[in-house]
Amino acid sequence: MIGDLLAILTLAIVCFAFWQQRRQAELAKMIAARKCEQMELQLISVALKGHKLITPEGIWRWHSIYQFEFSSLGDDCYQGSLVMQGFHLTKIDLPPHRM
Numbered sequence: 001m002i003g004d005l006l007a008i009l010t011l012a013i014v015c016f017a018f019w020q021q022r023r024q025a026e027l028a029k030m031i032a033a034r035k036c037e038q039m040e041l042q043l044i045s046v047a048l049k050g051h052k053l054i055t056p057e058g059i060w061r062w063h064s065i066y067q068f069e070f071s072s073l074g075d076d077c078y079q080g081s082l083v084m085q086g087f088h089l090t091k092i093d094l095p096p097h098r099m
Contacts, residue, residue, distance in 0.1 A: 031089055032068040044069040072097045
């Protein structure tokens with residue numbers, strides 16, 4: 001009986017974590033698309049690069065790093081990144097690109 005309850009609770013937690021990760025990924029894609037639109041760039045793709053516990057500043061915080069590809073003229077490709085803590089954008093990096 002207790003084993004069944006633990007299995008159900010574990011499954012519920014895994015499903016909830018997956019659902020939250022999907023929401024965060026959709027939000028990251030919208031943020032990257034909005035940034036590219038503001039800078040008159042073409043968004044190509046967005047992908048999760050990974051999760052980390054320690055920020056580049058040395059602070060212990062769970063955060064997700066997303067990598068996105070964009071084009072400025074249509075025949076080139078650049079990679080930017082954005083960092084999300086929960087559902088909040090903490091940092092976005094765009095490399096130098098042609099205009």
